Amino acid sequence: MSAVIKEGLLDRICALAKLELEEGERQRAGEELERIIAYVNQIGELDTEGTEPLYQVTLEEDLEGNVLREDEVREGLTLEEALQNAPKREGDFFVVPKTF
Amino acid sequence: MILELTALELSEKIRRGEIGVCEALEAVFRRIDEREDALHCYITLNRQQALWEAREVQKKVSSGKLTGPLAGVPIAVKDNLCTKGLRTTCGSRMLESFVPPYDATAVARLREAGAILIGKTNMDEFAMGNATESSAFGCTKNPWDEARSAGGSSGGSAAAVAARECFAALGTDTGGSVRQPASHCGVVGLKPTYGTVSRHGLIAYCSSMDQVGPVTKDVRDCAALLTCIAGLDERDATSVRREGVDYLAALSKGGEAALGLRIGIPREYFDEGADLEVLEAVRKAARRLKELGAVTEEFSLGLTEYVVPTYYTIACGEASSNLERYDGMKYGLRVQGEGLNDTYLRTRTQGFGEEVKRRLLLGAFVLSEGFYDAYYLKALKVRRKIRETLTEAFRSYDLILGPVAPTAAPLLGEAGKDPLKAWLADVYTVSANLTGMPAMSLPFGRTAKGLPVGVQLTAAPFQEERLLQAGLALSQE
Numbered sequence: 001m002s003a004v005i006k007e008g009l010l011d012r013i014c015a016l017a018k019l020e021l022e023e024g025e026r027q028r029a030g031e032e033l034e035r036i037i038a039y040v041n042q043i044g045e046l047d048t049e050g051t052e053p054l055y056q057v058t059l060e061e062d063l064e065g066n067v068l069r070e071d072e073v074r075e076g077l078t079l080e081e082a083l084q085n086a087p088k089r090e091g092d093f094f095v096v097p098k099t100f
Numbered sequence: 101m102i103l104e105l106t107a108l109e110l111s112e113k114i115r116r117g118e119i120g121v122c123e124a125l126e127a128v129f130r131r132i133d134e135r136e137d138a139l140h141c142y143i144t145l146n147r148q149q150a151l152w153e154a155r156e157v158q159k160k161v162s163s164g165k166l167t168g169p170l171a172g173v174p175i176a177v178k179d180n181l182c183t184k185g186l187r188t189t190c191g192s193r194m195l196e197s198f199v200p201p202y203d204a205t206a207v208a209r210l211r212e213a214g215a216i217l218i219g220k221t222n223m224d225e226f227a228m229g230n231a232t233e234s235s236a237f238g239c240t241k242n243p244w245d246e247a248r249s250a251g252g253s254s255g256g257s258a259a260a261v262a263a264r265e266c267f268a269a270l271g272t273d274t275g276g277s278v279r280q281p282a283s284h285c286g287v288v289g290l291k292p293t294y295g296t297v298s299r300h301g302l303i304a305y306c307s308s309m310d311q312v313g314p315v316t317k318d319v320r321d322c323a324a325l326l327t328c329i330a331g332l333d334e335r336d337a338t339s340v341r342r343e344g345v346d347y348l349a350a351l352s353k354g355g356e357a358a359l360g361l362r363i364g365i366p367r368e369y370f371d372e373g374a375d376l377e378v379l380e381a382v383r384k385a386a387r388r389l390k391e392l393g394a395v396t397e398e399f400s401l402g403l404t405e406y407v408v409p410t411y412y413t414i415a416c417g418e419a420s421s422n423l424e425r426y427d428g429m430k431y432g433l434r435v436q437g438e439g440l441n442d443t444y445l446r447t448r449t450q451g452f453g454e455e456v457k458r459r460l461l462l463g464a465f466v467l468s469e470g471f472y473d474a475y476y477l478k479a480l481k482v483r484r485k486i487r488e489t490l491t492e493a494f495r496s497y498d499l500i501l502g503p504v505a506p507t508a509a510p511l512l513g514e515a516g517k518d519p520l521k522a523w524l525a526d527v528y529t530v531s532a533n534l535t536g537m538p539a540m541s542l543p544f545g546r547t548a549k550g551l552p553v554g555v556q557l558t559a560a561p562f563q564e565e566r567l568l569q570a571g572l573a574l575s576q577e
Contacts, residue, residue: 053481097443
């Protein structure tokens with residue numbers, strides 16, 4: 001049995017990602033994830049002491065910064081457009097399962 | 101033969117009244133009827149609406165209201181770009197019946213220019229894959245050899261252009277998804293600098309790397325499409341203002357543009373297990389550029405072994421966050437369970453395919469408590485180092501030349517055999533996404549089996565003009 005399954009890690013990650021694995025898939029998924037994690041582990045070898053993370057690539061001077069506009073009413077989606085893809089609706093509302 | 105014309109040649113003939121917009125459209129649909137069963141480039145066709153639009157555009161062209169270089173040109177759009185009133189699936193069961201109430205900005209700009217939207221092209225599910233085999237609607241076959249993959253994730257767009265099932269197409273590129281299928285199908289593909297094209301209406305995969313890009317028959321068409329879709333958009337805060345850029349006008353220099361260009365070729369690219377025929381194409385392109393007056397040189401780029409693990413760590417992390425929106429509540433698939441959490445679980449478990457789940461699991465892992473620093477944050481630091489090496493290289497060189505993919509189009513089914521091995525094939529393309537830099541895939545010869553092979557040119561941020569100029573020089577015999 002792969003370590004990610006044994007240590008309960010696979011279950012934890014599935015719960016975070018809101019995905020279920022069937023019993024038959026678990027073994028394969030666990031082994032695969034373990035192999036992938038072992039592979040991406042190599043980035044740990046590189047010395048990044050003093051290097052800041054790069055979250056986004058656009059340079060400050062190329063960005064518009066805070067752009068303000070007049071607070072005027074503009075056309076947006078109509079109620080009907082916003083609801084047109086609802087899996088379940090009642091009148092002008094989305095219907096969702098009981099949340100508590 | 102109408103279908104052999106480039107987009108620019110077609111629009112000129114339409115303007116002169118030599119070809120009608122409906123005539124061009126009908127020619128494309130006839131080709132689609134002949135080839136589509138075998139190739140499967142499209143998920144959804146827009147036949148009726150396209151004919152109506154063609155008539156409207158014809159009126160505007162005839163009356164001189166529409167004079168641009170894309171007026172009347174039948175164009176295909178990848179199925180992760182929202183199209184108002186036209187189903188947009190992202191290659192997934194999750195969005196199988198999703199009909200967007202608005203157009204993506206790139207699509208809206210094409211429509212304003214008078215391009216005729218003929219359909220939505222097949223793609224890997226949520227753009228995750230490089231063979232268009234993870235699509236929930238079946239794979240796309242390579243027009244040059246139907247036993248082979250069209251590449252991915254914009255495989256439908258590249259195959260449609262190559263098979264003349266459209267005159268040009270939009271793809272999207274997060275890790276090579278425009279460039280690699282373009283290379284496998286023998287067409288031109290460009291990933292613009294991050295921020296050049298608005299991402300508004302592009303269904304998110306990895307927001308810090310996603311870019312929309314043209315897939316075209318030649319470099320001039322590529323410039324025309326880019327000119328149309330590029331530009332600041334108030335609906336995408338990462339889009340960038342660049343005044344008065346006309347990529348098409350930048351091509352007026354012709355072949356002389358290569359004169360004096362300094363071209364660097366990373367030495368590492370020859371040691372990373374690429375096929376000899378692919379490397380020969382790179383060497384041939386280097387020799388050609390030299391003949392045209394460029395200075396070419398091999399150099400050591402550095403950190404190339406880290407680009408793929410860094411890319412997948414960041415892309416999967418962002419994807420796991422972005423795809424949380426598919427909860428079955430407001431749009432998309434809902435599989436009713438017992439209560440809220442069970443509905444989430446069933447919806448996502450049934451709605452997503454294998455490759456998407458694989459990446460969501462890795463993404464949840466790299467972002468999770470206890471692992472965030474060692475994986476996600478670490479990858480972001482390595483990303484900065486990778487950008488430093490490329491920025492350093494662009495102090496000495498105007499362009500970097502290399503392969504697009506390690507092989508020509510692989511046989512169908514290869515990508516599914518070993519998912520990690522499939523990821524490794526992205527080694528030449530992901531750097532441009534990690535760093536935001538523009539890169540272009542250009543057809544450059546054939547293998548002994550007759551399959552197209554592309555070469556890749558990369559430039560510093562916002563140097564698309566130079567990229568296109570060199571690409572044009574290289575593509576002229």
